[in-house]
Amino acid sequence: xxxxxxxxxxxxxxxxxxxxxxxxxxxxxxxxxxxxxxxxxxxxxxxxxxxxxxxxxxxxxxxxxxxxxxxxxxxxxxxxxxxxxxxxxxxxxxxxxxxxxxxxxxxxxxxxxxxxxxxxxxxxxxxxxxxxxxxxxxxxxxxxxxxxxxxxxxxxxxxxxxxxxxxxxxxxxxxxxxxxxxxxxxxxxxxxxxxxxxxxxxxxxxxxxxxxxxxxxxxxxxxxxxxxxxxxxxxxxxxxxxxxxxxxxxxxxxxxxxxxxxxxxxxxxxxxxxxxxxxxxxxxxxxxxxxxxxxxxxxxxxxxxxxxxxxxxxxxxxxxxxxxxxxxxxxxxxxxxxx
Numbered sequence: 001x002x003x004x005x006x007x008x009x010x011x012x013x014x015x016x017x018x019x020x021x022x023x024x025x026x027x028x029x030x031x032x033x034x035x036x037x038x039x040x041x042x043x044x045x046x047x048x049x050x051x052x053x054x055x056x057x058x059x060x061x062x063x064x065x066x067x068x069x070x071x072x073x074x075x076x077x078x079x080x081x082x083x084x085x086x087x088x089x090x091x092x093x094x095x096x097x098x099x100x101x102x103x104x105x106x107x108x109x110x111x112x113x114x115x116x117x118x119x120x121x122x123x124x125x126x127x128x129x130x131x132x133x134x135x136x137x138x139x140x141x142x143x144x145x146x147x148x149x150x151x152x153x154x155x156x157x158x159x160x161x162x163x164x165x166x167x168x169x170x171x172x173x174x175x176x177x178x179x180x181x182x183x184x185x186x187x188x189x190x191x192x193x194x195x196x197x198x199x200x201x202x203x204x205x206x207x208x209x210x211x212x213x214x215x216x217x218x219x220x221x222x223x224x225x226x227x228x229x230x231x232x233x234x235x236x237x238x239x240x241x242x243x244x245x246x247x248x249x250x251x252x253x254x255x256x257x258x259x260x261x262x263x264x265x266x267x268x269x270x271x272x273x274x275x276x277x278x279x280x281x282x283x284x285x286x287x288x289x290x291x292x293x294x295x296x297x298x299x300x301x302x303x304x305x306x307x308x309x310x311x312x313x314x315x316x317x318x319x320x321x322x323x324x325x326x327x328x329x330x331x332x333x334x335x336x337x338x339x
Contacts, residue, residue, distance in 0.1 A: 031302030033253070033263050033282070038296045041073050041081060047293040049339055050075070050283040052099045052142060052186065052231055052275035059275070059283045060100035060108075061295065062339070072097030072108050072122075075295070087120050087127055096339065097122075099142035099149070099186065107140040107149055117337075119151065132164060132171065139337055141196075142186035142231075150184035150194055152337065161337075165194050165209070176200075176207055176217050183337060184209070186231045186275075193256065195229040195238050197338065204228055204338065206240060208256060221252065221260050228338045229254065231275040237300070239273035239282055251284060259306035265296065274339075276300075 040048045045066035050059045057077030063084075064070050072085030072095050087095045087110040099107035106122040119140035121128045131138045137154035139161065148168070152161035163184040164173045175182040179198040187194040194209045198217065204226040206219030220227045221242050229240040229252075238254040251263035251271040265271045265286035273284040280300035285293050 031300065031304035033304060034299045034301055035265070036281075036297040036299055038294050039075060039079070040294055041075075045292075048295040049285055049293055050274055050295040051097060051339065053277050053281060053283040053297075054100050054102050054104070055145075055277050055279065056102055056104075057277070057281060057297075058100055058104060059295070059297070060097035060106055061274075061283070062096040064293075067093075069093035071095055072106070074100065074104065074106070085122060087118075089118065089129070098140055098151075098339075101143050101145045101147075103145070105143055105147075107143040107151075109139050109141075116157075117154075137161070139183075141184065141337075144187055144189045144191075146189065146191075148187055148191065150187050150196075152181070152183040152196075163194075163196060163198075163209075167191060172213075174209065174213075174215065176215060182207070185229060188232050188234050188236070190234045192234075193232055193236055193238075195232050195240075197228045197240075206242075206254070208238070216257060219254065219258075221262070227252070230273065230338075233276045233278045233280075235278065235280075237276055237280070239276045239284070241272040253300075253304055253306070255306060258308055261304045261306045263298075273298075 040046060041063035047064040050061035053059045059075040062070050062072050074082040085097055089112060090110040091113045092111050094111040097106050097108045109117055109119045112118050117137045117139050119130050119138045121130055132153040135153040135155055136157040139152045141151040143149040148166055150165045152163050154161050161181045162173045162175050163182040164171055165184055165187055176198040179200060182198040183196045184194050185196040192211050196207060197204050198207050206227040206229040207215055207217035209215050223244050224242040225245055227242040229238050232238040236256055240252040241249055242252050243249045249270045251273040253261045253263060268286040270287035273282050275283045282298045285295050287293050
């Protein structure tokens with residue numbers, strides 16, 4: 001696919017709303033998101049799903065080929081691609097690249113032959129298997145430049161995943177009270193925020209955890225029927241997606257505690273923003289009319305105008321939610337995590 005230069009202005013009204021904590025919205029008269037280029041992992045019929053982007057502009061993700069096999073990849077900043085990343089223990093055709101840091105160390109996951117989700121670190125062609133101690137399933141989702149990482153794990157095989165963050169070698173688990181699943185999708189280099197989502201019944205809601213250990217939830221734009229926060233940078237700019245009642249999925253730009261803007265790739269009813277670096281470069285994907293997923297890079301210019309999230313948002317109403325593991329069983333089963 002040829003690169004496209006498209007400039008898209010986010011049309012949103014900045015609503016005056018008191019901001020909590022240290023996350024002040026930077027004033028700007030206007031802002032926009034500019035699509036830099038689109039890309040596809042080489043090969044006919046591949047679906048391309050970018051996940052995270054580092055400060056060098058390298059993107060990690062996965063592609064799904066025409067036979068349904070999923071493989072990880074890196075798109076380097078010069079536009080070239082790595083060979084497929086395939087964990088040696090993947091015998092079912094499912095390996096994902098989930099996170100990447102500036103050293104090009106990749107955090108990812110795969111499905112083992114028993115159907116469980118397992119994880120790895122990959123660097124320079126070498127795989128190192130990783131599992132939360134004692135867990136039946138581990139899903140690595142990000143790694144920062146200090147080597148801190150995040151993800152989710154299933155302690156007993158029930159499919160009830162708990163979020164975790166590992167900082168300076170200390171692993172902490174946490175969950176939104178009553179959630180069927182809580183997932184930590186990325187921690188920034190400043191260690192100020194960890195973002196992700198949780199499942200309330202079968203509904204997805206965004207959440208983030210601050211440096212004090214407090215959880216902020218639910219993060220739901222007005223009218224959202226499912227919200228996922230995927231990535232963030234050291235400016236505490238967060239990206240993700242949300243679905244509306246009409247069946248469309250929109251890219252989400254979020255500034256804590258409650259300001260957001262919507263971004264839609266032109267002509268598509270599905271847009272997902274998955275990663276953002278400190279330069280304001282975003283990696284994401286859109287789905288075309290034929291149902292094919294394509295990757296894209298975009299750049300934030302200025303500060304996009306935002307509006308307040310819905311009134312159901314709780315903001316910082318929760319104290320620290322570091323909890324003992326929730327081992328109750330639920331009907332959610334082993335469905336794949338959002339990507």
